[in-house]
Amino acid sequence: MKDRGMKFIITPIAFWGNGWPEPDEKTPGFSTKFGKDACLVNPEAIKAQENYLYQFLNHVNTYTGLAYKDDPDVIAFEICNEPHHREGPEAVTAFIKRMADSMRRTGCGKPVLYNVTHSIHLADAYANAGIQGGTYQWYPTGLGARHELRGNWLLNVEQYPIPFAANPSYKKMAKIVYEFDAADVGRSYIYPAMARSFREAGMQIATHFAYDPTYMAYANTEYGTHYMNLAYAPQKALSLKIASEVFHTVPMYKKFGHYPGNTTFDAFRVSYEQDLAEMATANKFIYTNNTTTVPPGLSTLDEVAGFGNSPVVQYEGLGAYFLDRLEAGVWRLEVMPDAVWVRDPFEPYSSKKEVAVINWRSWPMRINLPDLGDDFYLQALNDGNHLEGQAKGKTLAVSPGTYLLLKNGTTTRFKKTDRRHNIMLKEFVAPAATLKKTYFLHTPLPEITAGSACRIEATVASPNAPEAVELWVVGSHRWENIKMEKVSGYTYAADLPKHLSGAGFIPYYIVVRSGGHYNTYPSGIEGRPGEWDFYDSQPYQLRFVSASSPVYLFEAATDAEQLDRPWLEGSGLQPVAGPEKAELLINGKQFSMKPDPENPNAEPQRNYPLRCFIGDKIASHTAGLADKKQLVFHGRALNDRPCTVQLILIMKDGSAYGGSLTINTSTGDYRLPLTGLKKTKAVSLPRPYPTFLPYYVDLPAAGKFDLKEVERLEFSVGPGLPDDPHGVAIQHVRIE
Numbered sequence: 001m002k003d004r005g006m007k008f009i010i011t012p013i014a015f016w017g018n019g020w021p022e023p024d025e026k027t028p029g030f031s032t033k034f035g036k037d038a039c040l041v042n043p044e045a046i047k048a049q050e051n052y053l054y055q056f057l058n059h060v061n062t063y064t065g066l067a068y069k070d071d072p073d074v075i076a077f078e079i080c081n082e083p084h085h086r087e088g089p090e091a092v093t094a095f096i097k098r099m100a101d102s103m104r105r106t107g108c109g110k111p112v113l114y115n116v117t118h119s120i121h122l123a124d125a126y127a128n129a130g131i132q133g134g135t136y137q138w139y140p141t142g143l144g145a146r147h148e149l150r151g152n153w154l155l156n157v158e159q160y161p162i163p164f165a166a167n168p169s170y171k172k173m174a175k176i177v178y179e180f181d182a183a184d185v186g187r188s189y190i191y192p193a194m195a196r197s198f199r200e201a202g203m204q205i206a207t208h209f210a211y212d213p214t215y216m217a218y219a220n221t222e223y224g225t226h227y228m229n230l231a232y233a234p235q236k237a238l239s240l241k242i243a244s245e246v247f248h249t250v251p252m253y254k255k256f257g258h259y260p261g262n263t264t265f266d267a268f269r270v271s272y273e274q275d276l277a278e279m280a281t282a283n284k285f286i287y288t289n290n291t292t293t294v295p296p297g298l299s300t301l302d303e304v305a306g307f308g309n310s311p312v313v314q315y316e317g318l319g320a321y322f323l324d325r326l327e328a329g330v331w332r333l334e335v336m337p338d339a340v341w342v343r344d345p346f347e348p349y350s351s352k353k354e355v356a357v358i359n360w361r362s363w364p365m366r367i368n369l370p371d372l373g374d375d376f377y378l379q380a381l382n383d384g385n386h387l388e389g390q391a392k393g394k395t396l397a398v399s400p401g402t403y404l405l406l407k408n409g410t411t412t413r414f415k416k417t418d419r420r421h422n423i424m425l426k427e428f429v430a431p432a433a434t435l436k437k438t439y440f441l442h443t444p445l446p447e448i449t450a451g452s453a454c455r456i457e458a459t460v461a462s463p464n465a466p467e468a469v470e471l472w473v474v475g476s477h478r479w480e481n482i483k484m485e486k487v488s489g490y491t492y493a494a495d496l497p498k499h500l501s502g503a504g505f506i507p508y509y510i511v512v513r514s515g516g517h518y519n520t521y522p523s524g525i526e527g528r529p530g531e532w533d534f535y536d537s538q539p540y541q542l543r544f545v546s547a548s549s550p551v552y553l554f555e556a557a558t559d560a561e562q563l564d565r566p567w568l569e570g571s572g573l574q575p576v577a578g579p580e581k582a583e584l585l586i587n588g589k590q591f592s593m594k595p596d597p598e599n600p601n602a603e604p605q606r607n608y609p610l611r612c613f614i615g616d617k618i619a620s621h622t623a624g625l626a627d628k629k630q631l632v633f634h635g636r637a638l639n640d641r642p643c644t645v646q647l648i649l650i651m652k653d654g655s656a657y658g659g660s661l662t663i664n665t666s667t668g669d670y671r672l673p674l675t676g677l678k679k680t681k682a683v684s685l686p687r688p689y690p691t692f693l694p695y696y697v698d699l700p701a702a703g704k705f706d707l708k709e710v711e712r713l714e715f716s717v718g719p720g721l722p723d724d725p726h727g728v729a730i731q732h733v734r735i736e
Helices: 030-039 043-058 089-104 120-127 191-200 234-249 556-562 615-619 622-627
Strands: 008-010 074-078 112-115 133-138 174-180 205-208 268-271 276-280 284-287 303-306 313-315 321-327 330-335 338-341 356-359 363-367 377-380 388-390 395-398 401-406 439-441 455-461 468-475 478-483 485-488 491-495 504-514 517-521 540-545 551-555 572-575 582-588 608-613 630-637 643-651 656-663 668-673 710-717 726-735
Touching: 030 043, 043 089, 074 174, 089 112, 089 120, 112 174, 174 191, 191 205, 191 234, 191 268, 191 276, 205 234, 234 268, 234 276, 234 284, 234 303, 303 313, 313 321, 388 395, 455 468, 455 504, 551 556, 551 615, 556 572, 556 582, 556 608, 556 726, 582 608, 615 622, 615 710, 630 643, 630 656, 643 726, 656 668, 710 726
Parallel strands: 008 074, 074 112, 112 133, 133 174, 174 205, 284 303
Antiparallel strands: 268 276, 276 284, 303 321, 313 363, 321 330, 330 401, 338 356, 363 395, 377 388, 377 401, 439 455, 455 491, 468 478, 468 504, 485 491, 504 517, 504 540, 551 726, 572 582, 582 726, 608 710, 630 668, 630 726, 643 656, 643 710
């Protein structure tokens, strides 16, 4: 890491075991002997830590010949990781001071930092302990959802409010974010927005948690609620690269207003709708997804990094690419192999399964750089790569690797072993291809309004491109065979003929032809419909309903596992009469939030919130939404007493509209007129960390309610009720 010019902040003391995600092994040490809590109060443990910190800073690194206290690349020390102090302010100050003093006795002049986001009621105690800086963290989407979180999370990251920001001691302290991530969010738009909010709060350094080592990133077992790796999560990695640019260019404390007005800031733009983050300046152009943005000056660009298509590069592959100008008419190109997510990377994890696969494949690349011209030359740089060629019309085929691009008629002094910044030109690191079989990915559309346009998409990831992908539909007692066109990369799509979109069930298969053989999905068996021995009797199925039919936004039997909600003892599904019917029991002795030891002065909240993504269900019924009049809760109250339930519809822009119902003990329909929904605030779910972050998300200037723009449904059980047993059983929520 030193060879790469990296700097370090070291935390010498941590209190966890060594096994995650496997079971811990028995290990020695004072943190094992005493445990985390005792390490903060036990005199023997405190003495051991003083001794350890003194020895650690004086330790001479065998490889560098330097003590950590003297290493110029070690810029600061954080005493310990996430202390959870429960004692009084005087004791906390005394503990921290003893630790800091032991480090100062080594002669170390580097800043000593302490975590100040745990137990924030002790902020003054931290400030009085003689530390030079505070460490912070941010998980705005919680941790451990066990599925990818869908929806617009930009409102959740528009600010990082520090409760003690006005304290004079903290204003002059160093401010370091030791870990952050939008956990369980697989999209690429969010990191620069987080960086913007960090800079508004005065943060100087932020380090992402955590990076998946490449050899195990195929399974995302490092920490399953996160997923970061350039090879396996290229768009997210590019987003993190842009976030770094935010830190290097946006001044601390600069304000950019509220969402959605802050989605464009300085040279940066983020878009939830396009799943896009980008930076565009006269010298740098970085983007995480397809974009039509034209950088300020094509002729002045020195660096391009991207994924997909832009006015500078058009590329179908699913890997990141990097272009760096070495001198006039000479560029270095690096192309990563394709990464295909074959299952949700945030679901319960195991090293026995793949969540992403790698494919080395040649794709056309068009490079529109005036400095290179239309017919530039390409020469391979990395070991084992012998590809050479000349562009025609700015386009040529490239494979994963590193290359030298030369304008026609240009020569260069650069050699493969020359260094650019902190790497050699020829360096290339990427995992070997792991795509050894065909992965077929297709999610059938939910219920659709009859007469609506219907596009069916599928991902066909195989070592070699399929010869054909076809949609086979049963219509009018005969098969209709529709060619699925390649949209880009590994994605194929076909539009269902309008005469098949009337009310009723439409069964269909998708057939892939490769190597002269046919495989039919969903089963994947060899053969295709119409053959005498084709035996797959379980096709996909489209369900077209009339425009007047109700739209079911949430059904407990099928959607409960996708809810984002706090853990609640005794909550779960229970079957009810009727096929495939169930009710979700939400029952508690009280719904008041228990006092938070990390933030004991927080205002108590008296409710239990749940949230689910419904954007796909809304999108499938746009043709019939104009006639919908009511939001209907079907269920009952528990504990022989009525219970209040608030229903909130959240739009794509974060605007929230809701109303309350009193649910009685008899199972039935409870109705809210859509015209009666009022602007409200929604609970920030999943709950963010640290816990001092706002409980509610409240858009200052909400847009007008539009049912077509709704994408999330939030329940709030028991708002404002006394601390008596309350609860509900939810069967479904619909609009009609």
